[in-house]
Amino acid sequence: LRTEKAGAQRAVPHFIIVLIAAFSSLILMTLFEATKQATNPNITIWQSHVVTIIFASAIAALAAHFLLRWIGRAYLQAIDLSRKQKRAEEDLRHSEENLAVTLHSIGDAMLATDAERRVTRLNPVAEKLTGWTNAKALGRPVAEVFHIINEETRQPAVIPVDKVLATGKIQSLAKHTVIIARDGTERPIADSAAPIRAKDGKVLGVVIIFRDVT
16 A cells, blocks of 8 residues: 555656656747748648647647556555455444453453543443443443442442543452342342553543343
């Protein structure tokens, strides 16, 4: 791809140079032929400009050659880019499918959030424990979907997402934590939360793994 780009970049200046040379040469040839005709009135207009016409045709052919080369290279670049984009889309789709299969196979509940503390994914076990479907939970604040309280005090429990985002370290729930599902069902749970990191180490979100410990 780099070679094609370099070739296309070279072809454009060449094409411009050819056009400049063509116009300059045509002007000079026209002046030359006009001088010849002025000194020899018996020469017809066709005879006077035949050399100019031949030369102009050659220059036009050369310019067309460089232009077609440039268009061809641009076309090949567009095809190559399209193929790479399609390949990337297919790779992403396969990755999503593999991730979905993996998450559905996990025995524990899994809830993921972004850096704004909004839900990005629930697996089937998490759907059962929270009472939210993945589709309805997407984009909602984690506190709305992951509703937890202290079993003894009945006060809201601290969701570990904030600590994970602040520290970038794995956090666990306090003891005696109960999750209240959307339908009001209560279940004691144990969990841990870990950061989701990009390749450069930046924290993109949090994944919470929890299970029913009834």
